[in-house]
Amino acid sequence: MFKKIVIASDFSLISDQLLEDITQFKDKGLEEVIILHVLPEGKKGERLKEKSLRKLEKREKLLVDEGIRVRAILKKGVPAFHIKEVTEEEGGDLVMIGTRGHNPLRDFFIGSTALTYIRIATKPTLVIKEKKRKRDMPRRGFFTRPIVPVDFSKYSDNVIKWTLKQDISNYVEEYLLLHVWAVRDDVRDDKESKAKWKEYARQRLEDMKKDYGSRKVKAEVFLRGGFPITQVKELVEDKGASMVIMATRGMGHVIELPIGSIAEGIVREVELPILLLPRVSLI
Structure with missing residues (x-):
């Protein structure tokens, strides 16, 4: 089905939930996962670089422990455009991206990065909304119904x-x-x-x-x-x-x-x- 999946991560709760959800693809032909994080440009991005690399390494280990082949990529610039660029350059079959759900006061649509990417995407995109759930609460498979x-x-x-x-x-x-x-x-x-x-x-x-x-x-x-x-x-x-x-x-x-x-x-x-x-x- 999807051999190479790109996870767009900003280290938020919903991004980390994507790392849990990716395990649903282990028995469906998954060969590799790419965790992509995009830093802001300029001095702020430089300040965050080392910390972001450590966070990526930590998330890589989580998937390695699940028996999943994984690589991390760090970029600087506009997230939506780097998601598209990396997915196409790396031959990704699917992009997984999280949103924080519909909140008319905070995210009038579905979050600027997710919405922008969806509009320019050339590859299948799985949009998953943040949900507060207990870690031991069972989840149905995406493709069940x-x-x-x-x-x-x-x-x-x-x-x-x-x-x-x-x-x-x-x-x-x-x-x-x-x-x-x-x-x-x-x-x-x-x-x-x-x-x-x-x-x-x-x-x-x-x-x-x-x-x-x-x-x-x-x-x-x-x-x-x-x-x-x-x-x-x-x-x-x-x-x-x-x-x-x-x-x-x-x-x-x-x-x-x-x-x-x-x-x-x-x-x-x-x-x-x-x-x-x-x-x-x-x-």
């Missing part, structure tokens, strides 16, 4: 294809395929058109379900009306989902391009881990 939102665009179709190619059937209890339908203004009062669209959507979902079944993977389909972010949150509660897997439409090199209002809203409001697949990584 993932939600895959689908809108029948080529991007979401490629996400379905991506999940079908992954050798994770032993770890997935079932995929939850969700389509939230919205009727265009020109057919809002046309009952026949609405009925045709719902039937089309239902058939597409059932076809996807059969594709998973042919690979001996269980899938459940959901066709709901309303606001997509709300429906994802409700499905999380209804079905005990473990993560969300979805595409973003950013080009990977233009920071002004949004990741999409729905994708950004889900990252911002859903408390689960979110696996974002940039469209350039799905080509």
Whole structure:
């Protein structure tokens, strides 16, 4: 699945939680982990360098003790851009990055580094929110019951294809395929058109379900009306989902391009881990 994973670390609580979460990939083809820390430029970065190297060494040892091959990289500059640069130069398959959750007074979106990186990412990114939990509290695997939102665009179709190619059937209890339908203004009062669209959507979902079944993977389909972010949150509660897997439409090199209002809203409001697949990584 993911052979080389880059962990973006700022030595915060959530960054250290990523070191715990990385162990979920040990039996899924993981070969190496890179822990990346980015110092500020100038004299402040110089002052922090030796201390940061010691902190990186300590975190390296934690993964070595888990039997994981690991390297640490220290850079100076803008974190988001170095995350992208190191991931591409080192041939990383996945970036793990933490956020401190949705706090309208502190992080209006999801934290400036995480948001900036997501918008320029060219590789899959696993966004994990900070949660206060007891160390001995068991956690479900990320891939136990993932939600895959689908809108029948080529991007979401490629996400379905991506999940079908992954050798994770032993770890997935079932995929939850969700389509939230919205009727265009020109057919809002046309009952026949609405009925045709719902039937089309239902058939597409059932076809996807059969594709998973042919690979001996269980899938459940959901066709709901309303606001997509709300429906994802409700499905999380209804079905005990473990993560969300979805595409973003950013080009990977233009920071002004949004990741999409729905994708950004889900990252911002859903408390689960979110696996974002940039469209350039799905080509």
